[in-house]
Amino acid sequence: MIREKPQSFNTVALKERLTIPRQSMPEQDPFIRSTNFFEVNLGLTPEQAVIEAQRCIECKKPTCMDGCPVNIKIPDFIQLICKKDFLGAAEKIMEDNSLPAVCGRVCPQETQCEEVCLVGKRFEPVAIGRLERFVADYAMENGNGSVKETQIPQPSGQKVAIVGSGPAGLAVASDLIKEGHEVTVFEALHEFGGVLVYGIPEFRLPKTILRQEVANLEAKGVKFIKNFIVGRTMTIQELMEEEGYDSVFLGLGAGLPRFMNIPGENLNGVYSANEFLTRSNLMRGYEFPEWDTPLYRAKHAIIVGGGNTAMDAVRTAKRLGAEKASIVYRRSEEEMPARNEEIHHAKEEGVEFLNLVNPIEFIGDDQGNVVAAKCLRMELGEPDDSGRRRPIPMEGSEFIMVVDMVVIAVGNGSNPLISQTNPEIETNKWGNIVADADGRTSMDAVFAGGDIVSGGATVILAMGAGRKSAAAINEYLKSKVGSSA
Amino acid sequence: MNLKDQINSMDMDDIIQMCVHQEQQAIDLYTLAKDQARNESSRQKFQELIDMETKHKVALQNFEIENYIELPPADLKVTDYLMEPVLGVTMTTQEILILAAKREGKTATMYQDLSDHFSMDKQLSTFFQMMADEELRHKHDLETEYENEFMPEG
Ligand SMILES: Cc1cc2nc3c(=O)[nH]c(=O)nc-3n(C[C@H](O)[C@H](O)[C@H](O)COP(=O)(O)OP(=O)(O)OC[C@H]3O[C@@H](n4cnc5c(N)ncnc54)[C@H](O)[C@@H]3O)c2cc1C
Numbered sequence: 001m002i003r004e005k006p007q008s009f010n011t012v013a014l015k016e017r018l019t020i021p022r023q024s025m026p027e028q029d030p031f032i033r034s035t036n037f038f039e040v041n042l043g044l045t046p047e048q049a050v051i052e053a054q055r056c057i058e059c060k061k062p063t064c065m066d067g068c069p070v071n072i073k074i075p076d077f078i079q080l081i082c083k084k085d086f087l088g089a090a091e092k093i094m095e096d097n098s099l100p101a102v103c104g105r106v107c108p109q110e111t112q113c114e115e116v117c118l119v120g121k122r123f124e125p126v127a128i129g130r131l132e133r134f135v136a137d138y139a140m141e142n143g144n145g146s147v148k149e150t151q152i153p154q155p156s157g158q159k160v161a162i163v164g165s166g167p168a169g170l171a172v173a174s175d176l177i178k179e180g181h182e183v184t185v186f187e188a189l190h191e192f193g194g195v196l197v198y199g200i201p202e203f204r205l206p207k208t209i210l211r212q213e214v215a216n217l218e219a220k221g222v223k224f225i226k227n228f229i230v231g232r233t234m235t236i237q238e239l240m241e242e243e244g245y246d247s248v249f250l251g252l253g254a255g256l257p258r259f260m261n262i263p264g265e266n267l268n269g270v271y272s273a274n275e276f277l278t279r280s281n282l283m284r285g286y287e288f289p290e291w292d293t294p295l296y297r298a299k300h301a302i303i304v305g306g307g308n309t310a311m312d313a314v315r316t317a318k319r320l321g322a323e324k325a326s327i328v329y330r331r332s333e334e335e336m337p338a339r340n341e342e343i344h345h346a347k348e349e350g351v352e353f354l355n356l357v358n359p360i361e362f363i364g365d366d367q368g369n370v371v372a373a374k375c376l377r378m379e380l381g382e383p384d385d386s387g388r389r390r391p392i393p394m395e396g397s398e399f400i401m402v403v404d405m406v407v408i409a410v411g412n413g414s415n416p417l418i419s420q421t422n423p424e425i426e427t428n429k430w431g432n433i434v435a436d437a438d439g440r441t442s443m444d445a446v447f448a449g450g451d452i453v454s455g456g457a458t459v460i461l462a463m464g465a466g467r468k469s470a471a472a473i474n475e476y477l478k479s480k481v482g483s484s485a
Numbered sequence: 486m487n488l489k490d491q492i493n494s495m496d497m498d499d500i501i502q503m504c505v506h507q508e509q510q511a512i513d514l515y516t517l518a519k520d521q522a523r524n525e526s527s528r529q530k531f532q533e534l535i536d537m538e539t540k541h542k543v544a545l546q547n548f549e550i551e552n553y554i555e556l557p558p559a560d561l562k563v564t565d566y567l568m569e570p571v572l573g574v575t576m577t578t579q580e581i582l583i584l585a586a587k588r589e590g591k592t593a594t595m596y597q598d599l600s601d602h603f604s605m606d607k608q609l610s611t612f613f614q615m616m617a618d619e620e621l622r623h624k625h626d627l628e629t630e631y632e633n634e635f636m637p638e639g
Contacts, residue, residue, distance in 0.1 A: 258635050261567040261583055307638030330639060337638055360566040376566070381559055384629065393562045410639030419525075429529040429578065430634055456637065 003065075005058070006076040009083035012054045022124040023052040030348035034318050037202045037286045040345055041105070044127075046086070049134040053081035055126050059118050064128060067116040070464045072096045074113060074128055081131060090139035093132060098174040099167060099463060101140060101209045102196060104133025107460050108339045140212060153180035158477045161186060161245040163230040163418075166194020167459045168251035168450025170213065171466030172473070173222045179474050184223040184245075186230050191282060194253050196459070198282040199274070201312050203319070204342075207281075231421040236446060246480060247445045247473050250425075250433060251466060254451035256413040260304070264362030265408070269296065269370040273309045273409035280316050297321040298405035302328045302373060304359060305409030306336035311343065313407045314351050322405065326352040328359060330378050335388040356380070356391065360398070362406060373401045412456050430455065439469030447473055492602050497609075500599065501545055504616075507595065508542040511588060514572055518581070521574040530578050534585050537623055541592075541616070550615050557618040558625040563632055565590065579635050586627040593620035 012020070026042040027033075033040050044052060056078045064074040072093050080089035093100045109115075109129035117125035158181050162169045165187040177183045191197045193210035218224060230236060239245045257272030259265050276295075284291035301317040303310045306329040318325040327346070329336065332355050336343060347353070354375075361374040377397035380389040419427040426434040426442035432455055439447040449465030451457055492500060512535055519531030544550045564587055570580035596617035603609035632639075 258579070260636070260639070261570070261579065263568055305636075305638045309638060358566075381561075384632070390559075390561060392559070393565070410636040411634075413634075423525075427525060429525075429527075431578070455634075 005060070006073075006079045008058055009079050010054050010056065010058065011082070014057060017055055017057055018119070018123055020051060020055050022055065022127055023048040023130070025127075025130055030345075030350075033203065034315075034349040037319055039206050040203050041133075043137055044130050044134045046084070046134075046138070049081055049086075049131060050084060052127050052131055053078045055119060056082075057119055063116040063118060064113040064126075067113040069112065069458075069460045070096045070467065072113075072132075077135065078126070078128075078131065081135065086135050086138040087143050089131075089135040090143070093135065097460070097463065098171055099213060099459070100132050101136035102167070102205065102213070103460055103463075104129055104131075104136050105205050105209075106196075106200060107132075108458060110340055112460070140209070153178060155182070156180040156477065156481075158182065158246045158480070159184070159244055160473060160477075161230075161239045161243075161248045162251060163236075163248065164188075164194060164251035164253055164450075164452075165192035165214075165224065166251055166253050166450060166462060167196065168253075168452075168462040168466040168469075169194070169249065170217065171463040172249045172251065172449070172470045173217055174220075175467055175470035176473060177217065177220045177222050179477075181474075181477065182223075183221070184225060186228040186239075187224065187226045188229040189282065190226050192224055192226065194251075195255075198278045199309065199312065201277065201281055201316050202286065203315070204312065229417070231417040236418070236422055236425075236443070240445065246477055247447065249439070249466075249469055249473060250418060250441070250446065250448040250452060251450045251462070252415060252418060252433075252448075252452040253462075254412045254414050254432075254456045256415045257408070258411045258413055259408055260359070260410060262359065262361055264364060264370065267362055267364040267370040268368050269298075269404055270362055270406040270408070273303070273305070273313045273407050274412065276313055276407045277309070277316065280320065286316070286320065295320055296405055298323070298325070298403075300324045300326070300401075300403045301405040301407065302326045302354075302359075302401070302403050303407045303409055304328050305411075306331065306333075306338055307409065307411075308338045308342055309412075310407075310409035311338045311346050313409050315342075315346055315349060317405065317407065318349055318351060324352060325350075326354050328354045328357050328373075328375065330356070330358045330391040331388060332356055332380060358391070358393065359406075363400070370404060370406055371402065373403050373406065375399055375401055412451075414452050414455070418452075437468065438472035439465060440472060445476065447476075492599065504545050504595070504599075505542055507592060508538050508545065511538045511592075512542070515585075518572055518574070518576060527576065527578055527581060530581050534581070541619065544616065544619070548612060550612075550619060554622065558622045560590075560621060561625060561628045561632075563628040564624075579631075582627055582631045582635070586624050586631065589620045589624035589627060593617045593624060596620060 062075045065071050077089040077092040113128045114125040160181050160183050162172050162185045165185050173183050192214045257274040279285040283293040285293035285295040301322040303314040314325050356378045357375050359373045359375045362370050363372040365371045377394045378391040381392045383389050414431045424443050433448040433452050435441050435448045435453045439449040441448050447469040449469045450462035515531045515534045519528050564583045567583050570584050596613045600610045600613035
């Protein structure tokens with residue numbers, strides 16, 4: 001389909017646009033921020049946002065949209081920023097993405113929209129993520145966050161249960177409430193937002209944003225029920241047969257921590273990233289003693305892994321007062337899956353990077369507390385399927401490192417509860433739910449999307465999957481009415 | 486008696502029998518585990534392992550390896566330093582993969598020893614070398630799968 005080019009509001013001559021430097025995001029001073037949990041990035045000013053938007057060269061065939069997993073109309077919202085119509089820009093984004101304040105903060109834009117931005121071929125790409133964040137925050141402060149007063153839809157009389165309140169579940173709720181269905185979100189934890197509240201720390205994603213998003217959905221009629229574990233409190237069948245839900249969406253995420261299976265992993269002081277971050281974020285350990293969740297203040301904390309989770313954990317450990325906090329990673333920095341920005345921020349905050357190192361044993365004292373890690377040095381071999389060079393252990397390179405806290409952040413798996421209680425829902429050999437491109441599972445009327453289907457991925461992919469499922473659920477519900485009429 | 490001494494006192498039939506026995510033991514163990522496994526994903530994984538070991542057994546019996554790939558793979562050693570899980574019904578897929586990769590590694594060493602032992606007999610030496618490579622290739626595949634699934638950020 002040929003897209004109509006948005007009307008231009010850019011007053012800067014094309015040639016001059018390329019001379020404008022990318023606007024840097026104001027941020028807290030690294031020394032100060034490494035001792036607090038306030039947000040690191042402070043957001044562009046309106047003036048900066050307009051200048052940044054004016055860097056867009058308005059390509060005839062814009063590639064940025066293809067780089068976005070949900071195809072946000074990037075050229076359009078950028079022109080609205082040039083016009084200083086910030087609410088209009090937010091509205092434009094929200095046509096495709098219901099959580100722009102979240103995505104503007106945590107999406108890996110450098111490997112998505114910004115990677116394919118044509119300005120980036122010779123200069124630094126347009127800071128699309130920072131612009132998205134700017135307009136979303138502007139809308140939250142100056143509108144009601146949901147921007148457009150949507151018309152109240154005609155009630156359909158049909159009920160949808162959404163299990164899990166992560167980005168996938170919230171995206172489904174947002175789309176289906178607009179269709180007039182009765183939508184209820186069931187969440188196992190005592191706060192809504194999934195990884196966005198229990199995993200990603202406050203200094204990267206303030207929780208007020210999530211609370212605001214949930215409040216917006218509530219205002220539109222979505223019901224939220226917490227402390228409700230589907231599969232334990234009530235099964236899917238019971239929801240459908242006894243509570244009358246016509247369809248169920250499973251957005252359960254991949255919250256099962258993976259361990260390494262090396263000796264000493266059950267010593268005191270060895271945490272999964274999941275537990276460590278949940279204690280700090282959801283249980284507000286970072287606000288101890290106001291909140292009663294004690295967290296150990298380490299002399300030397302090591303975090304094993306190189307993804308966003310590891311970066312979040314190491315920066316949390318540092319802020320909680322660890323004298324030294326180190327990343328221990330088997331490969332080199334080039335292969336790290338974490339966002340560049342997180343690696344950069346971690347370094348600025350004084351985190352040590354021990355690359356090409358792999359722990360093979362944790363050693364404890366007679367009280368069962370971890371006191372040391374036995375590690376091996378690695379060297380890089382041939383690239384694997386993902387193109388990352390493979391780490392190979394170097395024989396005889398063992399060394400001992402004194403540590404008093406370890407966080408394992410090598411990956412997560414899917415929680416087996418739903419597949420165990422519902423054998424009719426097909427799972428693959430890793431326990432992920434098998435679903436088609438629209439989220440249909442092997443159980444009638446049950447859909448699934450996000451990390452529970454794809455395995456650990458990204459917020460935007462989870463939301464994208466949620467939106468596809470929402471469309472399919474809507475179709476399914478319509479056909480149900482059609483066939484019973 | 487270590488494997489090398491054991492080989493010295495065996496004739497060829499006994500050696501093949503020993504290898505077949507080794508592969509069969511693995512098939513039996515994985516079959517047992519598959520039948521008792523609590524979830525479908527583990528059952529699938531065990532079945533893949535059974536198919537793999539059955540191919541090894543057939544190769545020994547026919548003295549021929551089907552679809553042999555020339556290039557021996559690198560030993561990634563991903564599971565070498567991990568704890569050896571005990572085979573049982575409550576095993577997780579992660580433990581199954583570790584156990585299987587470790588077994589493939591040990592069997593590769595056995596075939597390598599046999600290849601070295603028969604270094605004067607080109608045909609035998611090559612056959613066992615190929616078997617060792619096969620086992621190593623399977624270890625490589627299992628460890629690749631392990632890395633992708635159990636340490637995507639590690
Ligand atoms: C520490 C960390 C940092 C990350 N950083 C980034 C980042 O910077 N950028 C990015 O794009 N992605 C990041 N990710 C990945 C991203 O957060 C996930 O891909 C995304 O949250 C998946 O969304 P989801 O809705 O599928 O699941 P989740 O966010 O995991 O939400 C699932 C929800 O379902 C609930 N649930 C599970 N089972 C049940 C049940 N039986 N009954 C009721 N409720 C249930 C859970 O409690 C949870 O709240 C990060 C992940 C982690 C762990």
